[in-house]
Amino acid sequence: MAAAKKLMSVTRDWRERDVRVVLVALVIAVATVATIALFASQLQRTLVSSASSFLAADRQLEAENGRPVPEAWMQQARELGLETGRMVEFSTMVFGEAGFQLVSVKAVSDEYPLRGDIEVQAGPSATRDLVSRGPVPGEVWVNPRLLRLLELNIGDTLEVGNLRLEISRLLVREPDGGFRLSSLAPRVMMHVDDVSRTGVIQEGSRVEYIYLFAGADDTLEGYYQWLAPQLEPSHEWEGVRDGETFSRSLERAERFLLLGGSLAVLLAAVAVAVASRQYALAQRDTVALLKTLGLSGRGIGMLYLRRLGLWGLAGTLGGLAIALPLFGLLVSLLSQVLERPVDYQLDPAALVPAILTALVSLFAFAYPPVRRLRQVPAMRVLRAQPGETGREAIPDILLAVFAVFGLVWLYAGELVLVVSLLGGLVLLLAVLALLGWGMIAVLRRVRGGGNAWRLALVGLYRHRRASMAQMAVFAMTLMLASTLVLVRSSLLDDWQAQLPENTPNHFLINIAPDAVQDVEAFWAERSAGLDTVYPMVRGRLTGLNGRPVKEAVSKDERINALNRELNLTWMDELPADNRIVSGQWFRPGQTDGVSVEAELAQRLGLELGDILTFTIGSETVSEPVTSIRTVEWDSMKPNFYMAFPPGGGLQNMPATWITSFYLEADQKLALNDFTRRFPTVSVLEVDHIIERIQQIVRQVTQAIEAILALILAAALVVMAAVISATLRDRQREGALLRTLGGQQALLARSTMLEFALLGFFAGTLGVVAAEAAVYALQAGMFQGTFRWHWQVILPIPLLSAGLLALFGRWQLRPVLSVSPMLLLRRLE
Amino acid sequence: MNQITNPGKTDTDPMLRVSNLTHRVNLETDTLTILQGVSLEIKRGESVAIVGRSGSGKTTLLGLLAGLDTPSEGTVELEGAVISQLSEDERAMLRARRVGFVFQSFQLLPALSALENVMLPLELAGMDSPEQRATELLQRVGLAERLAHTPRQLSGGEQQRVAIARAFASDPVVLFADEPTGNLDNRTGQAVSDLLMDLNREQGTTLVMVTHDEHLAARCARQLHIEAGSLTEPLLAQESAD
Ligand SMILES: Nc1ncnc2c1ncn2[C@@H]1O[C@H](COP(=O)(O)OP(=O)(O)OP(=O)(O)O)[C@@H](O)[C@H]1O
Numbered sequence A: 001m002a003a004a005k006k007l008m009s010v011t012r013d014w015r016e017r018d019v020r021v022v023l024v025a026l027v028i029a030v031a032t033v034a035t036i037a038l039f040a041s042q043l044q045r046t047l048v049s050s051a052s053s054f055l056a057a058d059r060q061l062e063a064e065n066g067r068p069v070p071e072a073w074m075q076q077a078r079e080l081g082l083e084t085g086r087m088v089e090f091s092t093m094v095f096g097e098a099g100f101q102l103v104s105v106k107a108v109s110d111e112y113p114l115r116g117d118i119e120v121q122a123g124p125s126a127t128r129d130l131v132s133r134g135p136v137p138g139e140v141w142v143n144p145r146l147l148r149l150l151e152l153n154i155g156d157t158l159e160v161g162n163l164r165l166e167i168s169r170l171l172v173r174e175p176d177g178g179f180r181l182s183s184l185a186p187r188v189m190m191h192v193d194d195v196s197r198t199g200v201i202q203e204g205s206r207v208e209y210i211y212l213f214a215g216a217d218d219t220l221e222g223y224y225q226w227l228a229p230q231l232e233p234s235h236e237w238e239g240v241r242d243g244e245t246f247s248r249s250l251e252r253a254e255r256f257l258l259l260g261g262s263l264a265v266l267l268a269a270v271a272v273a274v275a276s277r278q279y280a281l282a283q284r285d286t287v288a289l290l291k292t293l294g295l296s297g298r299g300i301g302m303l304y305l306r307r308l309g310l311w312g313l314a315g316t317l318g319g320l321a322i323a324l325p326l327f328g329l330l331v332s333l334l335s336q337v338l339e340r341p342v343d344y345q346l347d348p349a350a351l352v353p354a355i356l357t358a359l360v361s362l363f364a365f366a367y368p369p370v371r372r373l374r375q376v377p378a379m380r381v382l383r384a385q386p387g388e389t390g391r392e393a394i395p396d397i398l399l400a401v402f403a404v405f406g407l408v409w410l411y412a413g414e415l416v417l418v419v420s421l422l423g424g425l426v427l428l429l430a431v432l433a434l435l436g437w438g439m440i441a442v443l444r445r446v447r448g449g450g451n452a453w454r455l456a457l458v459g460l461y462r463h464r465r466a467s468m469a470q471m472a473v474f475a476m477t478l479m480l481a482s483t484l485v486l487v488r489s490s491l492l493d494d495w496q497a498q499l500p501e502n503t504p505n506h507f508l509i510n511i512a513p514d515a516v517q518d519v520e521a522f523w524a525e526r527s528a529g530l531d532t533v534y535p536m537v538r539g540r541l542t543g544l545n546g547r548p549v550k551e552a553v554s555k556d557e558r559i560n561a562l563n564r565e566l567n568l569t570w571m572d573e574l575p576a577d578n579r580i581v582s583g584q585w586f587r588p589g590q591t592d593g594v595s596v597e598a599e600l601a602q603r604l605g606l607e608l609g610d611i612l613t614f615t616i617g618s619e620t621v622s623e624p625v626t627s628i629r630t631v632e633w634d635s636m637k638p639n640f641y642m643a644f645p646p647g648g649g650l651q652n653m654p655a656t657w658i659t660s661f662y663l664e665a666d667q668k669l670a671l672n673d674f675t676r677r678f679p680t681v682s683v684l685e686v687d688h689i690i691e692r693i694q695q696i697v698r699q700v701t702q703a704i705e706a707i708l709a710l711i712l713a714a715a716l717v718v719m720a721a722v723i724s725a726t727l728r729d730r731q732r733e734g735a736l737l738r739t740l741g742g743q744q745a746l747l748a749r750s751t752m753l754e755f756a757l758l759g760f761f762a763g764t765l766g767v768v769a770a771e772a773a774v775y776a777l778q779a780g781m782f783q784g785t786f787r788w789h790w791q792v793i794l795p796i797p798l799l800s801a802g803l804l805a806l807f808g809r810w811q812l813r814p815v816l817s818v819s820p821m822l823l824l825r826r827l828e
Numbered sequence B: 001m002n003q004i005t006n007p008g009k010t011d012t013d014p015m016l017r018v019s020n021l022t023h024r025v026n027l028e029t030d031t032l033t034i035l036q037g038v039s040l041e042i043k044r045g046e047s048v049a050i051v052g053r054s055g056s057g058k059t060t061l062l063g064l065l066a067g068l069d070t071p072s073e074g075t076v077e078l079e080g081a082v083i084s085q086l087s088e089d090e091r092a093m094l095r096a097r098r099v100g101f102v103f104q105s106f107q108l109l110p111a112l113s114a115l116e117n118v119m120l121p122l123e124l125a126g127m128d129s130p131e132q133r134a135t136e137l138l139q140r141v142g143l144a145e146r147l148a149h150t151p152r153q154l155s156g157g158e159q160q161r162v163a164i165a166r167a168f169a170s171d172p173v174v175l176f177a178d179e180p181t182g183n184l185d186n187r188t189g190q191a192v193s194d195l196l197m198d199l200n201r202e203q204g205t206t207l208v209m210v211t212h213d214e215h216l217a218a219r220c221a222r223q224l225h226i227e228a229g230s231l232t233e234p235l236l237a238q239e240s241a242d
């Protein structure tokens, strides 16, 4: 058996082209999937912690009833191993040398912030620093604007109630910048232990107690399960994903990464599958030889299993050797973009899909053909070429395809994604089979050569089996790659549209009705145009069709909107970014009815015609639902759950007005003039928040580009593997054609044309299937609106035709230059 | 290009004239001389067997005669055209119009049916309806029933008959064959060589064949013996025994 051993030796394997292709495919598969998975999990952590820092924690519990929560609640959280912290927020007057000012105080405990950093300055012109805890007792940090308003300096004292505190720093940005339109005066941050000594908080003061929690997701969830039954209506539990703004962008980014990773899994599987199947089929002669040497079928099976295992191991190690440094590189890029260090965390669980993908596709595609061969008598192995008809292989391939989709499912955990991709691929293969069948029928008639076009068509027919297989793989690869390109561009477009240049970055709240015109004039003078100014009435939704709303709505829905006052408004025109999904917008002159935001309507189970009752102060208003509309919560404009018609239910209710506008950074000082002239109007500055969001969008965009590049590289490798899989056959054929009189230039041209045709068909199919998959994904995962992407649909077939022509030319160079003597020498 | 097809030539002009052919290959360390000073002439319509021990240089000589390779020294003239001076593409054109091949290992394309394999040179030559001519040829070699079968479904002898049909498809004036029966058993080899000789006679083709088969060699008008890269027979054609 020494000869057999020699025949199967690993070093000899390496010299075989097929084996090298398998190994390269394995290495690339492991490298791409592992890099993407590692990076995605790193990015997800980074993003979640960025987003968590919007809450300064993973979860917040807010008590809006002016009373602290029982200490036992916090005790329980700490016992479960959660980090906790607390804050108290209230408004009060503060006094400086030169006067007084209404401020909004945030008093924080030592632990604040649990997530994110506070941005501070040591003086008005000092550099900005990031710190990870708030002021110590005895000190306050204040908004730079307050300093100017009260003509104070760093080191001066600020009186807060009975307490004199030293201004030690300027507060530039707090991580949990408010998105909600609560009344906002300049911010003062102090230590929570000082609060009781100020004496400002009395029975009945409007004060919010906020508790911060951070820890593992399941611990938090467990804690919430424990806590939920004890919560009162005035308690609000908030997670990262409940935030009205930005959470959708974040979710989409996560989903994109998931999609990218899944596509990488699929591409990797295709690469390994093609290579290993090619290898397995090429082993026919060796298997026959081993049989004639007397090796049993079992022995042959073992031999191949062992060497496949060995390659699996080698490929995995090789892939990891590439993935780990690449991951390090990406992380360091990430921290450059973020302008802060990112802790490099290697999540071993992220490696599992990579290794499983490589091994499953290796064994699933390489072993079954070998196993079938070993049952066939040696003579028939030599003669009949089993596996070539492909029919016996169908169950194997189906099994392998299911295994691969199982992997995608395992990786993504998203049924929509798996179904969309599988659906797209099935559609693609069905169309391909149909098209291929038709094409062969047509090509069969093309006869004769003479010019490159006809030779190319004859060539396509001549290689019909290989051509169809290659077309299937190219089309699949192109489909996967273009899916990613399409999803990426629609994602980026969405983001761009969501936060365009000049996104409003300041809100004006609490404008008295008779001040509206003056406020508008003030900003018009400074050429900062205000958006629409809306009236705002605060009220609670208390009744539905005559019953108390909490009874009327299903118990297991916890709806924050019912626990707090809603911002109600009246308007005659539907805001440009709102869309009516049912019912009709108010007709001119109409005074009855209310328009409800779609998500809330869905959660409350509202239908057109339902009667809603609102309690506003001591009054109640009842109106029927006349329309349901969607709202762009991320638009940074005032948005309302409930809109009434002018002169409708809100008439005579106490209203203040609200608007938003864009203010350039160098005009910020105008705010001081503004607050001096309109002391009762609150200014909510969200410019830092918008900057943060834009920064995160940039960072995610870069990550997406990096992943896209990786995937495209993997796609190119797949194509190269597929083409080189048939290289040997083509080499022989090239020699024969030239012996029979084919001229090099003609053969080169017809070969390029043949590949170009292949590329064109594959590109067309791939892009159409990609559109189908994107359609499903948009509907199921990204909640975007679908449109055709002509800018991608048109160029991709041409691009893929050109690419494959070049690829073909480059790969087939040896074919065209090999001496026809090859045939006489019988070298194979 | 007018030297390639030269209707002015008479039958007495040699089909092939080789003078002082030497072929060397560069190995890693030194140079190996495979053929040394070979000169010969082959007349139109003549059948010649090249015989000699394994490794003596027969295949190399055949390749050079057919213009598949270019010699280190000396010239090969096919119908008066010095093929070693032609470009690769000109030689390809020459092969397409004037030369046919039969290989020991058949060299059929496995993905194509018998018919398509025979059509291949016709398509390359730009013929418009190659199907009819290919079908006729396959009928002639006795494979009328096997047109749609792929090489894997044919026996070795049948495959070689397809290869012979392909070789005659483009109406060659000279046919080169390297051990056409080398991979076949005696009886099959006999049938294949019968076919080859018959077709050769019918078409008036010049036949140059390398063979180890003494019977087959004996059926050729002339035998050239080659030993260690040199011919051991007289330079000029002698009158054949039959
Ligand atoms: N490209 C090459 N490189 C190195 N050696 C070569 C090359 N081509 C031929 N040879 C050597 O030249 C010699 C003649 O080879 P050739 O194939 O012509 O012999 P042959 O007479 O056809 O033998 P056989 O009857 O076994 O087919 C052999 O020793 C062969 O190894």
Ligand SMILES: [Mg+2]
Pocket: B058, B059, B060, B178
């Ligand atoms: Mg030989």
